[in-house]
Each structure stands twice: as structure tokens, then as C-alpha cells.
Amino acid sequence: MNSIKKWAICALVMATYTMYPLQPLAAEINNQQEINNLKQQLQQTETLLKKMQSRLDRLEQRQAQASEQTIPAASPVVSPSITSPQYSQSQPLASPVAMPQPATSSGSASANAFNPEISAVLNGxxxxxxxxxxxxxxxxxxxxxxxxxxxRGFSLNESELDLASNIDNMFYGSLTVSLAPEGGANVEEAFVQTLNAPLGMTVKAGRFFSGIGYLNQFHAHHDDxxxxxxxxxxxxxTQFGDDxxxxxxxxxxxxxxxxxxxxxxxxxxxxxxxxxxxxxxxxxxxxxxxxxxxxxxxxxxxxxxxxxxxxxxxxxxxxxxxxxxxxxxxxxxxxxxxxxxxxxxxxxxxxxxxxxxxxxxxxxxxxxxxxxxxxxxxxxxxxxxxxxxxxxxxxxxxxxxxxxxxxxxxxxxxxxxxxxxxxxxxxxxxxxxxxxxxxxxxxxxxxxxxxxxxxxxxxxxxxxxxxxxxxxxxx
Amino acid sequence: MKHHLRMTIYALLTGAIMAGFSSPAWASIRVFACEPEWAALATEIGGDNVSIYTATHALQDPHHIQARPSLIARMRRANLVIATGAQLEIGWLPVLLRQSANPKIQPGKVGYLAAANYVQKLNIPNRVDRVMGDIHPSGNPHIQTDPRNIAIVAAVLLQRLQQIDPAHADAYQARYQDFTGRWNAALQRWQQQAMPLRGERVLVYHKGWAYLLRWLGMVESDALEPVPGVPPTTSHLSSLLSKLKQQPVAMIIYAAYQNSRAAEWLAGRADIKAVKLPFTVGGTDAASDLFGLYDDTIHRLLIAAQAK
Missing domain, CATH: 2.40.160 (Porin)
Known part of the structure; x- marks a missing residue:
């Protein structure tokens, strides 16, 4: 696909340059009128190129679309093909504005997508x-x-490393390790929490900052x-937490x-x-x-x-x-x-x-x-x-x-x-x-x-x- | 005797639980809509069978909402959460979902609908780096600016409502049919009206209009924000101003929740119009429902284009 795209762009560039020849550039450079004309031509070329690029992109997208699955239809009442073709036919804005297609998957479905949210806090x-x-x-x-x-003076404060993710449909987990500037790691928080316990309950277990008071449960980087x-x-x-x-x-x-x-x-x-x-x-x-x-x-x-x-x-x-x-x-x-x-x-x-x-x-x-x-x-x-x-x-x-x-x-x-x-x-x-x-x-x-x-x-x-x-x- | 006592206790307990956990309108489906456009859509399709809570309004930046106690309380009993998705609500929705203690509306369940998952997204970045500002790795989330996306989400919403509340499946179907009929007619009208806008170049405040501009065949020349999420700077605005002298645009567009100052400043110097667009339902007085949203959007764009 990539090589096709490259060739197509090359062809487009060549085509446009033949349509708008730039040879007079060296000869008539003093002529203000000429320069203005050239500028306009350049602009036109640019817009044309942009249009072509966007068409190419759309084409690519559509191809990618074709390989994707459709909406995981649950109800039999309505078929997933809700983009009734009448839209595109009645489309008065002509061909370049195509009807957007329904899509299902948004991001990449690679195994990396399951990686937990990772963040680090730098503090000094x-x-x-x-x-x-x-x-x-x-x-x-x-x-x-x-x-x-x-x-006193310059100092590096505790750096923080956070990992958090839904574990499965029942549990969420989070790990916060703080790294002391003089060396050594300390498990600040490491807990699991339920996601679908009944009756409005949530159970948390592990090491975590207590829910008492207001400020206590926040990590220091949240403070003003x-x-x-x-x-x-x-x-x-400073902050109460325990196992x-x-x-x-x-x-x-x-x-x-x-x-x-x-x-x-x-x-x-x-x-x-x-x-x-x-x-x-x-x-x-x-x-x-x-x-x-x-x-x-x-x-x-x-x-x-x-x-x-x-x-x-x-x-x-x-x-x-x-x-x-x-x-x-x-x-x-x-x-x-x-x-x-x-x-x-x-x-x-x-x-x-x-x-x-x-x-x-x-x-x-x-x-x-x-x-x-x-x-x-x-x-x-x-x-x-x-x-x-x-x-x-x-x-x-x-x-x-x-x-x-x-x-x-x-x-x-x-x-x-x-x-x-x-x-x-x-x-x-x-x-x-x-x-x-x-x-x-x-x-x-x-x-x-x-x-x-x-x-x-x-x-x-x-x-x-x-x-x-x-x-x-x-x- | 013992048996009777136990039965009585069970009956009392059940009664107490029913009384405590149900509200007067307990037959209706509770919808928690993250943005006003989804609340309006749920009203169109759900009618009287749903009660809707809207988490944000048109004068709030949907990227920057706090996970307030009131939102957690409302999500606790929701049967359906309608979010835009594509990381628009990443700063607050995950906390609400986790704190709501409501298993029915967790991602992956029938009760969680992320609208952007069902439409084709624009501006999916090839490279993700925070130097580029607050970009959304899964594409531009502001899908509601194209009414054809609303039609796609309407069909998904119908399925969800029918799954959650099968007793009223026929009613939802009827309302959906009625809505799509009116929507298709409106789409044709809007597209006819917007013909003169085709090919117009515009400056945007935030890159939030990709879908609208694609729909109407307009061209985004630049954004007032130097990178998404970072407010316009003087140096960036003056570089835009000098660019405008080379390549004029028809207008500057910004959303109702955004500060108009930068747009007005630049518009004044470049002698073009700065247009406030509703962005979502409620953004302007005329945008009181979904139909009004696009009626007013196109109306405002046309006025600005004619004035140039």
C-alpha cells in the first residue's frame, strides 16, 4: 500500500508541474506581476496536491475499512448497515465529500493495547x-x-512510578512506587479494587492511602x-496509608x-x-x-x-x-x-x-x-x-x-x-x-x-x- | 410459627430494599449523557421511556470537567452511559466509572456506549508526542459536528435501548424511524443551504471542526491554538496574521465555550468575521435541539461567508 501511495504522489507532483510550468522563474524575476502570478500558481498547486492527498487518504481509509468487522450487532431489529445508501445518492455536495462510514474498532488491536497506563512523576x-x-x-x-x-538548597524529591489498569471485568489494579533520591524504592500504593460488586459497594485491598479526610487520599503531585x-x-x-x-x-x-x-x-x-x-x-x-x-x-x-x-x-x-x-x-x-x-x-x-x-x-x-x-x-x-x-x-x-x-x-x-x-x-x-x-x-x-x-x-x-x-x- | 417469622422478615427486608433503591420513576431507563448532543439524541429516540441526565453543558470545555460528587451519584444508578469516547473524556470519565460502583455501565457492557467507536475518525495521528499538544491518539473526538455521524450513533443507541429495555423495543423503533425520516430531510436541506460554503478556507480556534468542515467541503487552513489544548499566544497569532495576508481565509470559527478574545483580535486585524458556533446543543439560543444545532451552525457560517 505504501509503495502505491508513494508512486501515486510522485505521479501527481509530476502531473501538476507539467500543468503549471515554473520555468519563467529565473528569467522574469524582476517583474512583480509575474511573481504574484507565480505565487497564485503555487497556491493552486498546493491546494490541488492537498485535495489529491486527501482523496488518496480516503481511498486508503476505505480499504482499511473493508477489512474491519462491522458493528457487533446485538439486536435483530436493526441491521448494522444503517448508512442507508440514500445519503450518498442524495449527497448534493458531489463526490469528494463521501458519506462517513460506520466503524467499530478505534485504535490498534495489537497486544500492546492491553498494557497498563504507565506514568512517572518527576519532582525536584x-x-x-x-x-x-x-x-x-x-x-x-x-x-x-x-x-x-x-x-536545604537544590534537591531531587521522590520520583514516582505509576502503573494502573483494569485487570479484567471484575478488578482494577494500581501500583505506585516511589523512588527516593538517595536510592531505594518504596511501594507507596499497591491495591486492587472491585469494578462490579453489587449494591453500590466497592472493595479495595492491598496498600493504599486512606479515604479519611479530604487531602489524605491524593498523591502529592496533585497538591497546589x-x-x-x-x-x-x-x-x-503527612499521609496515612497502610496495608x-x-x-x-x-x-x-x-x-x-x-x-x-x-x-x-x-x-x-x-x-x-x-x-x-x-x-x-x-x-x-x-x-x-x-x-x-x-x-x-x-x-x-x-x-x-x-x-x-x-x-x-x-x-x-x-x-x-x-x-x-x-x-x-x-x-x-x-x-x-x-x-x-x-x-x-x-x-x-x-x-x-x-x-x-x-x-x-x-x-x-x-x-x-x-x-x-x-x-x-x-x-x-x-x-x-x-x-x-x-x-x-x-x-x-x-x-x-x-x-x-x-x-x-x-x-x-x-x-x-x-x-x-x-x-x-x-x-x-x-x-x-x-x-x-x-x-x-x-x-x-x-x-x-x-x-x-x-x-x-x-x-x-x-x-x-x-x-x-x-x-x-x-x- | 418459626417459618412464618422468617417469611415475614424476608418480606420486610425485600420491601425495605425495594423502597430504598427505587425512585418514583423506577420503570424508566436512566441515561447518563456525557455531552448535550447525546442527551438530545437520547430524548429523540427514548422519549418518555428514558430519564436523562446531562453531565456537561455547551459552555463547558468537555476536555476539562471535574469528577464531581454529583456526577458520581448520578452515574451510580444509570442504566446507560453515552460518552463520545476517543479519549475526549479521559480526564474525568474513568474516575466516574470507577467510583460509581455501577457494574452495568462499565466499558464493554451494554450500558456503556462510546459514540466515536462507531464512526470513522479523522486526524488519527501517525506519531504521538505531547510536544504536539493535547492530541487524541485514536483520532479527532469531536464527531458531533457532522450530522451524518449523529445518524450512525442513533442506530447504535436504538439497539442499546432495545437491549436494556426490551419491553419498550417497539416504541424505541417507532421513534427512531420517525427521527431518521426527519433527519434525512434535514440533511438534504442543510446540504443544499451550505452549497455556497464549499471550498471556503477557515481558521479554527481548536481543531474541533474536522468533521463539520469535511461534511461541508470547507478547508481548515490553520488553528489559533499553536498546538491542541495550548491557548493562543501572541507570537502565534501574529504569525497567523502575516500568513493571512498571503492566504486569506473566509472566517475564523470558535466554539461557544471558548474565549472569543483571540479570535476577535485576529478577525479585527485581518478584516474578517469571527464566528461563534454552538458546537453542541445549547451552545446558542437557536441550538436548542439537534435540528437547531445544525440549522444555526449553517446559518451563522452563511452570514459570515456573505459578509466577506
């Missing part, structure tokens, strides 16, 4: 702090290993800010109502040690949502998480174990998000406001070395953020987050981890983001970080780029 940046990062801590909070801030809010870092070690199962039920109502529950191994923060023979953490959540007219939409939720922690490690800024907690931890979470876009067209302008409230009650034993001492913690945190896309590709955002701890017990030693020193950690950020397309994003964030009594001013410049398959995002 530059960070500036006015205070030394080595002494970073959140006063009054025994945090996990991922609650701290990034490195460089870091997660203070309460997410303190209460959920377990999830059951969701979607109510058969026009207003969105979703109930869900999860049971986890209890190894991940805020759990630890896999209590109750490896089922130490459970949670439940409820989400409602809807639209207000065309321009506004909202979602709100309540979640509760309970865990029994066995020797849960608390870390300092250097990554060393700074204490251990054993006991019960209960977390209550309320969240809401409201989005606006004029007429629901979010391409040029849109706005989003989101806020989450956290309340945690912990009681048990805490200590750096044995013997462990009694500890009771009542801790509260919240954040609110607004992000406004004011023109295509550009957006600005502001965020405020705050923590408050009221700890008691013998484990609360003056100057120790659990001692707030009367300080209330706060952090404010402003971010400007530029997205050339939905696959690339560059952002600059300025923060006033009063997490500790000494205020730190921070600057971060970051790029996040997505290679490969187009991942669709949740609301």
Missing part, C-alpha cells in the same frame, strides 16, 4: 530556610518520620502547595452520599507494632456532596480513626528515634471543600476553598527509654486554604494551618518532646503556580513558619512533571 526543587533545619520539631507532638521539612498542612504532618505523618482492606458504599441517591470503612494492619503511623494480631487500626468515614447551580460544587465529610499503637516510634529532624508511644489513639476529622468556576467552565478561571479539622485523643505510655511514663494527649489542629486560578495556566493560593496540644502525665517533661512550652504552632504560606499544560507545573511558595517559637521564613521553588498516561483526578 530548591529550598531556602532562615533557621537551621536540624533542630526542627513540632512542640507538643511526637511525630512520625515524614512530618519534617525538606532539605509544596507541602502538606501542619495537622496532616503531625497527625497523619488493609476498604469497603465503600455509594447510596443510590441523586445527592452524593458515601459511607466507608477500613481495617489496617496497624503498622503505619498513627498506629505501630501491628496490634491485635495485625489488625490494629480501623476507621470509618462519610462524605456528602453536590452542586449548587452550574458554577459551584461542594463536598463535606466526617471521619473517625482508632488505633492501638505498640511502641510507635517518634522521630527528630535528623531521623533518629526520639521516643516511643504505646497506647490508644483516636482521631476525629471533619473536612469540606467548595469549588467555583464560572458556568462550570474551569478552563480559564476557578476557585477552590478547603478546610479540615482534626481532634486527637491519645492515652498510654510514652518514653525515650524504659520505664515508660503515663501520657495523655488532647490535641487539635486545623487548616484552611484557598486557591484561585485567575487566568489560564496561572494560579495563586494562600494557606493557614495551626496546631494546639494539651498534654498531661508524667511523660510530659519540661523541654521534652511532649512539652508545648506554651507555644501554639502556626504556619502561613502563599504559592504561585504555573502550569503550561496539565502535565507540567512549576510553583514558588513563601512561608512564614511559626511551628517553633523562633519564626522561620522559607522559600521553595519546585517543578512537578508528569510523563506518560493521563491520570484522571478525583474531585
Amino acid at each position: 526543587g530548591y529550598y531556602m530556610f532562615t533557621q537551621p533545619t536540624s533542630g526542627f520539631a513540632i512542640p507538643g507532638f511526637a511525630v512520625g518520620d515524614a512530618a519534617g521539612l525538606g532539605k 502547595f509544596l507541602d502538606r498542612p501542619l495537622p496532616n504532618r503531625a497527625f497523619l505523618n 488493609g482492606v476498604q469497603l465503600r458504599w455509594l447510596a443510590p441517591t441523586d445527592t452524593f452520599l458515601e459511607l466507608g470503612g477500613e481495617l489496617y494492619s496497624g503498622n503505619a503511623f498513627p498506629g505501630g507494632g501491628g496490634a491485635f494480631r495485625g489488625q490494629g487500626t480501623w476507621d470509618a468515614f462519610m462524605n456528602v456532596g453536590g452542586d449548587i447551580g452550574y458554577s459551584q460544587s461542594w463536598k463535606a465529610g466526617l471521619s473517625y480513626l482508632q488505633t492501638r499503637a505498640i511502641a510507635r516510634d517518634a522521630f527528630d529532624a535528623a531521623g533518629n528515634v526520639a521516643g516511643r508511644f504505646s497506647g490508644n489513639s483516636r482521631l476525629l476529622l471533619a473536612n469540606m471543600v467548595w469549588k467555583w468556576a464560572p458556568n462550570g467552565n474551569r478552563l480559564y478561571q476557578n476557585f477552590r476553598f478547603q478546610s479540615e479539622f482534626f481532634y486527637r485523643y491519645e492515652n498510654g505510655l510514652f518514653g525515650v527509654t524504659t520505664p515508660l511514663l503515663a501520657y495523655q494527649g488532647r490535641q487539635f489542629g486545623w487548616y484552611g486554604e484557598g486557591v484561585y486560578q485567575f487566568m489560564r495556566r496561572w494560579r495563586v493560593g494562600v494557606r493557614h494551618s495551626e496546631l494546639f496540644a494539651n498534654n498531661s502525665g508524667a511523660a510530659v517533661i519540661t523541654g521534652g518532646l511532649l512539652d508545648t512550652g506554651g507555644h501554639r504552632p502556626r504556619r502561613d504560606s502563599v504559592v504561585v503556580g504555573f502550569s503550561n499544560s496539565e502535565f507540567s507545573r512549576i510553583r514558588l511558595q513563601l512561608s512564614r513558619d511559626a511551628t517553633q517559637p523562633k519564626v522561620d521564613y522559607q522559600l521553595g521553588l519546585q517543578y512537578i512533571m508528569l510523563l506518560g498516561a493521563h491520570g484522571a483526578h478525583q474531585f
Whole structure:
């Protein structure tokens, strides 16, 4: 077919050149009139060639069509040959405009078509702090290993590799591996999910980010800010995920109502040690949502998480174990998000406001070395953020987050981890983001970080780029 | 006695489930149409036997929709999802399908209809690279701009409705026959009216008009977007302007949901008309149904062509 096409094009080119001879080009070049004539001729030749090319393409397409199957007709009532020939006969626009043919298969049917969606996230940046990062801590909070801030200067952040696909007609699967810049891979998420469970149920199993709260289930590359809010870092070690199962039920109502529950191994923060023979953490959540007219939409939720922690490690800024907690931890979470876009067209302008409230009650034993001492913690945190896309590709955002701890017990030693020193950690950020397309994003964030009594001013410049398959995002 | 008790409990449970899971109009087929043109087509063929929810409207860019909770809730109970397909809805439909917890409308099932799978697609790229912008590897998805494609999809839709709701198969058949009769007449009318447009060269905002232009025998000379999905830049517009001096076009066309600024700017300088076309049902006041969509499209094109 290809060689026929090549020959046909050659023949066409030669034919047109004989029809519109270009010889006078050298001789009469000074003559403006002549030049204009030539230009016109060239244009005509071009259009003619284009027409012929398109005819050739159509011919090819039709040939390819002939080898394809027809619509997998299911009902006997109507035959698939619905392109009643009367169209082409009554076609007043003459032959070059042929009636489009029905087709069945769209893409290539090669085995490669079954490959999962593959994508990678590249992430790096530059960070500036006015205070030394080595002494970073959140006063009054025994945090996990991922609650701290990034490195100074230029740094590569975690790169991410995603594979996702429908496994068969019953299951969907997804794998996300994060690659640490210093080497080593970490399975961030690896789960399977049902596609046709009855009665509006969906079951998920494996390792995955929990559905509690709003921000928690999103991958970091979805965020508009460089870091997660203070309460997410303190209460959920930035992002809570563990090995377990999830059951969701979607109510058969026009207003969105979703109930869900999860049971986890209890190894991940805020759990630890896999209590109750490896089922130490459970949670439940409820989400409602809807639209207000065309321009506004909202979602709100309540979640509760309970865990029994066995020797849960608390870390300092250097990554060393700074204490251990054993006991019960209960977390209550309320969240809401409201989005606006004029007429629901979010391409040029849109706005989003989101806020989450956290309340945690912990009681048990805490200590750096044995013997462990009694500890009771009542801790509260919240954040609110607004992000406004004011023109295509550009957006600005502001965020405020705050923590408050009221700890008691013998484990609360003056100057120790659990001692707030009367300080209330706060952090404010402003971010400007530029997205050339939905696959690339560059952002600059300025923060006033009063997490500790000494205020730190921070600057971060970051790029996040997505290679490969187009991942669709949740609301 | 025990047996009776068990029977009573079963009856109560069944009753509760029926009450909880059915709506007043539970006999009707729920159609979830991703774009307004498919909602309009479902109305033509389904009539009173279907209740239709339209996920998007004509002033939204169908490439950029959010998987909102309201859409998930509506898809949960749908019997039939009509999408355009060809990756037009790739940024949101996969999430809806996965979150809807509805086995009936998953791809491959009778309840999932991707219209573009049934028509011959244009602009299938030989090479796919994101440098070329937001291109669709399986071809141009904006098939609804050619009314002959609507006729093809109508037949597929009839089959699906008859399969999902055999009780009303005859009613669907009758409505389909009525629709195709009127549609064929309209097609002839449109093609007669559009004769003067044949051969006209046009600038497009987004490469969303390939099917319309092929149908009417018009020629797309260039697009205002430097590559699909990337907004017009000043440098690209000025290069288009200088090209226009060499090779004039009849008009610039853009869709109702697109920003008119770039088109108006260029039209003003090149002294041609920028024409807003409805693109789908509801895009203009006159495009209130499928017939109005093409009536108004051709009407607007003709006015602009005469003005040149």
C-alpha cells in the first residue's frame, strides 16, 4: 500500500508541474506581476496536491475499512448497515465529500493495547530556610518520620512510578512506587479494587492511602502547595496509608452520599507494632456532596480513626528515634471543600476553598527509654486554604494551618518532646503556580513558619512533571 | 410459627430494599449523557421511556470537567452511559466509572456506549508526542459536528435501548424511524443551504471542526491554538496574521465555550468575521435541539461567508 501511495504522489507532483510550468522563474524575476502570478500558481498547486492527498487518504481509509468487522450487532431489529445508501445518492455536495462510514474498532488491536497506563512523576526543587533545619520539631507532638521539612538548597524529591489498569471485568489494579533520591524504592500504593460488586459497594485491598479526610487520599503531585498542612504532618505523618482492606458504599441517591470503612494492619503511623494480631487500626468515614447551580460544587465529610499503637516510634529532624508511644489513639476529622468556576467552565478561571479539622485523643505510655511514663494527649489542629486560578495556566493560593496540644502525665517533661512550652504552632504560606499544560507545573511558595517559637521564613521553588498516561483526578 | 417469622422478615427486608433503591420513576431507563448532543439524541429516540441526565453543558470545555460528587451519584444508578469516547473524556470519565460502583455501565457492557467507536475518525495521528499538544491518539473526538455521524450513533443507541429495555423495543423503533425520516430531510436541506460554503478556507480556534468542515467541503487552513489544548499566544497569532495576508481565509470559527478574545483580535486585524458556533446543543439560543444545532451552525457560517 505504501509503495502505491508513494508512486501515486510522485505521479501527481509530476502531473501538476507539467500543468503549471515554473520555468519563467529565473528569467522574469524582476517583474512583480509575474511573481504574484507565480505565487497564485503555487497556491493552486498546493491546494490541488492537498485535495489529491486527501482523496488518496480516503481511498486508503476505505480499504482499511473493508477489512474491519462491522458493528457487533446485538439486536435483530436493526441491521448494522444503517448508512442507508440514500445519503450518498442524495449527497448534493458531489463526490469528494463521501458519506462517513460506520466503524467499530478505534485504535490498534495489537497486544500492546492491553498494557497498563504507565506514568512517572518527576519532582525536584530548591529550598531556602532562615533557621537551621536540624533542630526542627513540632512542640507538643511526637511525630512520625515524614512530618519534617525538606532539605536545604537544590534537591531531587521522590520520583514516582505509576502503573494502573483494569485487570479484567471484575478488578482494577494500581501500583505506585516511589523512588527516593538517595536510592531505594518504596511501594507507596499497591491495591486492587472491585469494578462490579453489587449494591453500590466497592472493595479495595492491598496498600493504599486512606479515604479519611479530604487531602489524605491524593498523591502529592496533585497538591497546589509544596507541602502538606501542619495537622496532616503531625497527625497523619503527612499521609496515612497502610496495608488493609476498604469497603465503600455509594447510596443510590441523586445527592452524593458515601459511607466507608477500613481495617489496617496497624503498622503505619498513627498506629505501630501491628496490634491485635495485625489488625490494629480501623476507621470509618462519610462524605456528602453536590452542586449548587452550574458554577459551584461542594463536598463535606466526617471521619473517625482508632488505633492501638505498640511502641510507635517518634522521630527528630535528623531521623533518629526520639521516643516511643504505646497506647490508644483516636482521631476525629471533619473536612469540606467548595469549588467555583464560572458556568462550570474551569478552563480559564476557578476557585477552590478547603478546610479540615482534626481532634486527637491519645492515652498510654510514652518514653525515650524504659520505664515508660503515663501520657495523655488532647490535641487539635486545623487548616484552611484557598486557591484561585485567575487566568489560564496561572494560579495563586494562600494557606493557614495551626496546631494546639494539651498534654498531661508524667511523660510530659519540661523541654521534652511532649512539652508545648506554651507555644501554639502556626504556619502561613502563599504559592504561585504555573502550569503550561496539565502535565507540567512549576510553583514558588513563601512561608512564614511559626511551628517553633523562633519564626522561620522559607522559600521553595519546585517543578512537578508528569510523563506518560493521563491520570484522571478525583474531585 | 418459626417459618412464618422468617417469611415475614424476608418480606420486610425485600420491601425495605425495594423502597430504598427505587425512585418514583423506577420503570424508566436512566441515561447518563456525557455531552448535550447525546442527551438530545437520547430524548429523540427514548422519549418518555428514558430519564436523562446531562453531565456537561455547551459552555463547558468537555476536555476539562471535574469528577464531581454529583456526577458520581448520578452515574451510580444509570442504566446507560453515552460518552463520545476517543479519549475526549479521559480526564474525568474513568474516575466516574470507577467510583460509581455501577457494574452495568462499565466499558464493554451494554450500558456503556462510546459514540466515536462507531464512526470513522479523522486526524488519527501517525506519531504521538505531547510536544504536539493535547492530541487524541485514536483520532479527532469531536464527531458531533457532522450530522451524518449523529445518524450512525442513533442506530447504535436504538439497539442499546432495545437491549436494556426490551419491553419498550417497539416504541424505541417507532421513534427512531420517525427521527431518521426527519433527519434525512434535514440533511438534504442543510446540504443544499451550505452549497455556497464549499471550498471556503477557515481558521479554527481548536481543531474541533474536522468533521463539520469535511461534511461541508470547507478547508481548515490553520488553528489559533499553536498546538491542541495550548491557548493562543501572541507570537502565534501574529504569525497567523502575516500568513493571512498571503492566504486569506473566509472566517475564523470558535466554539461557544471558548474565549472569543483571540479570535476577535485576529478577525479585527485581518478584516474578517469571527464566528461563534454552538458546537453542541445549547451552545446558542437557536441550538436548542439537534435540528437547531445544525440549522444555526449553517446559518451563522452563511452570514459570515456573505459578509466577506
